[in-house]
Amino acid sequence: MNKSINISGAEAVIRCLIEEGVDLIYGYPGGAIMPIYDELYKFQDKLNHVLTRHEQGATHAAQGYSRVSGKVGVVTATSGPGATNLVTGIADAQIDSTPMVCITGQVASHLLGSDAFQETDIIGISTPVTKWNCQITKAVDIPKVLAKAFYIAKSGRPGPVLIDITKDAQFEMMDFHYEKCYSVRSYIPTPKYSINDIEKAVKLIDSSKKPLIVWGQGVILGNAENEFKEFIEKTGIPAAWTILGLSGLPTEHPLNVGMVGMHGNYGPNVLTNECDLLIAIGMRFDDRVTGNLETYAKQAKIIHFEIDPAEINKNVDVDIAILGNVKETIPKVTNLIKKNSHKKWLNKFHTFYEIEYEKVIKDDIHPSKDGLTMGEVIREINEASDGNAIIVTDVGQHQMVACRYASFKESKSNVTSGGLGTMGFALPAALGAKMGAPEREVVAIIGDGGYQMTIQELGTIFQTGAAVKIVVLNNEYLGMVRQWQQMFFEKRYASTEMINPDFVAIAKGYYIDAKKIEKRDELKTSITNMMNSNKPYFLEVKVEKEANVFPMIPSGASVSDIRLE
Amino acid sequence: MTEKINTYTISIYTENNIGLLNRISAIFLKRHINIESLTTSQSEIENIFRFVIVVTISDSKIKRIIKQIEKQIEVIAAFSHTDKETIFLETALYKVKSKSLFDEKHIQKIIKESQANIVTVSPNYFVIEKTGWREETEKLYDSLEPYGLLQFVRSGRISVSKEAMNISNILGLNTDK
Numbered sequence: 008m009n010k011s012i013n014i015s016g017a018e019a020v021i022r023c024l025i026e027e028g029v030d031l032i033y034g035y036p037g038g039a040i041m042p043i044y045d046e047l048y049k050f051q052d053k054l055n056h057v058l059t060r061h062e063q064g065a066t067h068a069a070q071g072y073s074r075v076s077g078k079v080g081v082v083t084a085t086s087g088p089g090a091t092n093l094v095t096g097i098a099d100a101q102i103d104s105t106p107m108v109c110i111t112g113q114v115a116s117h118l119l120g121s122d123a124f125q126e127t128d129i130i131g132i133s134t135p136v137t138k139w140n141c142q143i144t145k146a147v148d149i150p151k152v153l154a155k156a157f158y159i160a161k162s163g164r165p166g167p168v169l170i171d172i173t174k175d176a177q178f179e180m181m182d183f184h185y186e187k188c189y190s191v192r193s194y195i196p197t198p199k200y201s202i203n204d205i206e207k208a209v210k211l212i213d214s215s216k217k218p219l220i221v222w223g224q225g226v227i228l229g230n231a232e233n234e235f236k237e238f239i240e241k242t243g244i245p246a247a248w249t250i251l252g253l254s255g256l257p258t259e260h261p262l263n264v265g266m267v268g269m270h271g272n273y274g275p276n277v278l279t280n281e282c283d284l285l286i287a288i289g290m291r292f293d294d295r296v297t298g299n300l301e302t303y304a305k306q307a308k309i310i311h312f313e314i315d316p317a318e319i320n321k322n323v324d325v326d327i328a329i330l331g332n333v334k335e336t337i338p339k340v341t342n343l344i345k346k347n348s349h350k351k352w353l354n355k356f357h358t359f360y361e362i363e364y365e366k367v368i369k370d371d372i373h374p375s376k377d378g379l380t381m382g383e384v385i386r387e388i389n390e391a392s393d394g395n396a397i398i399v400t401d402v403g404q405h406q407m408v409a410c411r412y413a414s415f416k417e418s419k420s421n422v423t424s425g426g427l428g429t430m431g432f433a434l435p436a437a438l439g440a441k442m443g444a445p446e447r448e449v450v451a452i453i454g455d456g457g458y459q460m461t462i463q464e465l466g467t468i469f470q471t472g473a474a475v476k477i478v479v480l481n482n483e484y485l486g487m488v489r490q491w492q493q494m495f496f497e498k499r500y501a502s503t504e505m506i507n508p509d510f511v512a513i514a515k516g517y518y519i520d521a522k523k524i525e526k527r528d529e530l531k532t533s534i535t536n537m538m539n540s541n542k543p544y545f546l547e548v549k550v551e552k553e554a555n556v557f558p559m560i561p562s563g564a565s566v567s568d569i570r571l572e
Numbered sequence: 573m574t575e576k577i578n579t580y581t582i583s584i585y586t587e588n589n590i591g592l593l594n595r596i597s598a599i600f601l602k603r604h605i606n607i608e609s610l611t612t613s614q615s616e617i618e619n620i621f622r623f624v625i626v627v628t629i630s631d632s633k634i635k636r637i638i639k640q641i642e643k644q645i646e647v648i649a650a651f652s653h654t655d656k657e658t659i660f661l662e663t664a665l666y667k668v669k670s671k672s673l674f675d676e677k678h679i680q681k682i683i684k685e686s687q688a689n690i691v692t693v694s695p696n697y698f699v700i701e702k703t704g705w706r707e708e709t710e711k712l713y714d715s716l717e718p719y720g721l722l723q724f725v726r727s728g729r730i731s732v733s734k735e736a737m738n739i740s741n742i743l744g745l746n747t748d749k
Contacts, residue, residue, distance in 0.1 A: 130591055135598040139645045140591070159645055192743060193587050193648045317639035 011184040016146030017042035017177040020110065021050045023153040026185045029081050031072065031442060032056045033065035037085025038125060040112025042177035044083075057442070057471055060463035062089050064435035066096020067461070070105045071439030074422045075397055075447075077230070079160050080107040080439065086114055087125030090171070091132065095429055097167045098136040102426030103251060104228060106165035108156050115175040116144040129171050138166030146179035150186070158188035163196025164315040165228060198316055198330040200339070208310045208327050209343040215284035215308070217352045218244045219275065221267050221296070224251035224425075225289010225314060231334035232256070232418045235288065238341045243348035245356050247275035249290045251425045254415040258394065264356040268296040269560045270407040273367075273569060274359030276560065279304050280567040288312045289333050292322040293426065302565035312336055366571045367557050372412060378551035379527055381408040381480050387530055388450055388478070389414045391538045396448040397422065397440050401433035401457035404486035407556045409452045419444075431460030434477065438464060441473040448476065448538065455481040455507055465517040468543050476537050477514075477545045482552050483507060490555045514545035521545040575630035579608075580652045581660060581731045582638070584623040585615060585739045587646040596623060596647075599640050605629055609662075609728035617739060620648065626729050649742050653733050660731035664709035665691070666700040666716050667723035673698055682715045697722055 014022070020043050024032070034056060036044040047056050059065040062084045069080025080100075084093055090111040100107045114123040130142050139159045141152050149172070156168040212218060226235045232255055239246050239256075245264040246256060256263050265272030267279065276298075279285065285307045290296070297303045300322060309325040311318075312333050319328040329336050371382030385408060388396065394414040399422040400406040406423055415421065422440050424432035437451035458479050468475055489503040514521035520542060524533050530548070537544045558569045586592055593612065600607050608626040615622035629637070634652045641650040670693065673679055683690065688702040702712050709726055 131594060134591065134595050135602060142590070191645060194645045315643070317636070317643045319639075321636055321639075 011182040013180055014183050015042065015046070015177065016149050016172070016179050016181060017046045019146060019149045019181060019183045020153065020172065020177070021046045021054060022183060023150055023185060024081065025050070025053055026187070027079070027153070027157045029079070030055060032081045032083055033059055033068040033072075033439065034083030035059060035062050035065060035085070035089060037089045037112065039086035039114055039174050040083060040089070040110075040177075042174065043110070043112065043172075056083075057467060059435060060466045061461065062092035063095050063431065064461050064464045064467065066093050066100070066107070066109070067429075067432050067435035068439035068442075068464075068467070069107050070096065070100055070103075070432075071399060071422050071436030072443035073105050073107060073439075074436075074443075075419050075440045076443035077419065078443070079157055080105065082107065082109040083111075084109070085112045085125065086129070087127045089125075090127055090129035093169075094132060094136065097133055097169065099424050099427040099429045099432065100167040101136045101138065103424065104165050104224060105167065106160040107167040108160050109167065109169045111169065111171045112177070113142065113171045113173045116173040117175070119144075119173070129169065133169045136167070137169050140169040140171070142171040142173070143176050144173045146176045146181035149176070149181070150183060154186060154188035155191060159191065159194070163194075197314060197332050200329050200331040200336050204327050204329050205336070205339045205343070208329060208340055211284055211308055211310060211327065212242060212244075212286070212340070213345050213347070217282045218242070218284040218286060218349065219278060219282035220244050220246040220286045220288060221249065221275075221279075221290055222246060222252045222255060222288040223249040223290025224255075225312070225333050226252060226255040227418055229289065229314070229332045229334040231332070231337060234334055234337040234341070236260070238337050241341055241346055242344055243353070244286065245275075245349065245353050247272070249293070249296055249425075250410055250423060252290060253410055253421040254418050257416050258414040262353070264353075265360070266411060267566070268293075269298070269562075270411065270556050270558065272360065272411070273363035273558050273571065274356040276558070276566045276569045277359060278355060280306065280565065282307050285309045286312070287325070288337070289314070291318045294322070297322065298560045298564055298566045298568075302567070363558065363571065371408070378554070379525070379530065379548060380554060381405050381550050382412050383527075384478065384480060384530065384534075384548050384550070385409050385412040385452070387534045388452075391534050392448055392450070396420070396450045397444060399423070399433050399437040399440050399449060399451040401453040402428045402430045403454045403457060404482070404490065404554075404556050405452055405454045405480045407487075430457035433457060434461045435464045435467070437475045437477070438468050438471065438473050441475045442471070450476045450478060452478050452480065454486060455479055455483060455505055455510075456485045458510075462513065465514060465519060469517040469519055473543065474541055475543050476540075477543070478537075479510060479545070479547045480550050481507065481510070481547055482550050482554065484552060486554075487556070489553070493553070493555070494561070510547045511545070519543045519545050521547070523547040523549070525549040575632060577628055577630050578634075578654055579626065579628045580634050580654060581658050581729060582623070582625040582627065582641070582650060582652050583731065583733065583737065584625070584641055584650045585617075585648040585737070586621050586623065587648070588619055588621050589646045592644070592646055593623075595644055596641060599637065600627070603633075603637070605633070605637070611728035611730055615739070617743070620739065620743075624729055624731050649737065649739060651733065651737060653731075657735070658731045658733050660729050661703055662706060662709060662727050662729055663701065663703045664712070664724070664726040666702070666712065666721055667697050668700065668716060669720055669722060670694065670696055670698050672719045676719055679716070679719055682712070686712045686715070688712060
């Protein structure tokens, strides 16, 4: 154990972060967190602080960083508005299980409850959207609480934690020594599976004729990509992904049959209602995945591999639940299972793919009409990057198209806001992703709507020089909402058309190289030029104004009623 | 298709932590579930607190709620029981004008028959206490009401389960590490 040293609470915070291996923070200073920023100044050789242009940007950058690196994202902000600006990012991290520690300054403890300047009850506000939160009013509590914060954020099902530290606790002197946290007595991060359930699952899998796997982010968060691959290769079971599971298995893997859910692929959606066994791995049966629950996989037995007991039988009742980290549980099943293949059943997915290709995909990625499509832009990016890029998406039509068509060779390469659907996510998340994986190409694909929600982060990208490639697919609409208005509200386009500024001028205003294209013959070279740049680069692509994303499961419909047009 | 609903007593053992009440009540708020009564107190184990919450919801909902409660970091364990599975009581206090005690002989009979206790008597008012089931405290309320109640208050439900909850075991297991 280290001998303790007498330091301020603020310095203790910095030393805790260094002890936890943190070398990068996103944040924004302000009155109530100034003592901590003063220490950041002194420790800048060990801790890089990135000044975002808005606190929401700091949270999404930390998320992007965490999603590609597997590390805990760290955010600092001041009290009051600084803290409330974090809430969207925290809620996003909570629903998408991203480990994040947010540290907020708070007014001095003697002022708590007095409606002091920039006082807000951030503990109360953040409670429903954090895995854990805690207010510190005494410097002496800082090491223990921060150690616990990091342990909780990254263990079990990861999530965001918020620690609120009053200004007097930052100034107060204390004897510092740090011990990492390895357990909390009221918290079981990884519940135990039962051997009995493993054996039952093995029996079911061995005897099934038409099994289907749906995997989610649990495979990626558990670092279980290899274990997962061995499992599907031994059993020969077709595997489909949820949007957050994307990149957990290479796109070109012969057993990868595409995406499930609202804008997923035709085959896996329809065949969900035909399989005799559904094996859900690290996913949570979100309503965008299941469509109408009354008609979801009713014919199938269901096995659910899951780390969070609260997800078992939450939306879909399952026959066997295998609790625990999939990295540990999947091999238990793989070891006991018979080698198998399901060629005929797999062919069925291929047949559905051919139908989808003819009716949807061909015109998306190799269009014959004049207007540029989002799909062909993604195809060109695939070709230019050879499937090696990290793709960061925002929310809306471009997100669905990018996730459908982007190809991946490596895991942790898809960064998107899945559960919360946070517009404005992509630009700051791409910055974080580039800083989390500096050796990799990071391409942000963003709609013209979401781009303008956090466009100010161009300033952060310029200041850090992070070589993020930004592609805005501009259809001058809030496209997904417009699509719904067209399909379900008789084309009443209420407040979805956007009169946009000169995006190129804005990027150039931030000294970022920028280009705008409107024609197909400029596409390939523009994307190649963008990818070849070793600096941040902005490319605006004017795409068809009123294109729709298909296939689509209309909300409330069954997965097997997915529409191709 | 409406599911059958039931009254459940939820017992939650927790660490004593500021903000936990907020965290637990937020679980009900998020799902639009009304909390009918809520009490918190020290439990039989040192520094471990116990929440007792009464809700009327469906069987499938209660199971999911319990898991969401147990998911909170500082919750040690949560249980739900139907009325048949618990022993539960509430306490009610009734404040009545002293004058009516002397003027209306009937009140003395009511107190006697309902096995209520007189907690205090002053020249102006007296306070009656009754502990029992909801129907019993309500019956006494109805009986006293015509004579003019100055104040009435009823506690939240307190309850012990018929089956063991084994909290010490759970804690023992978790602290082994």
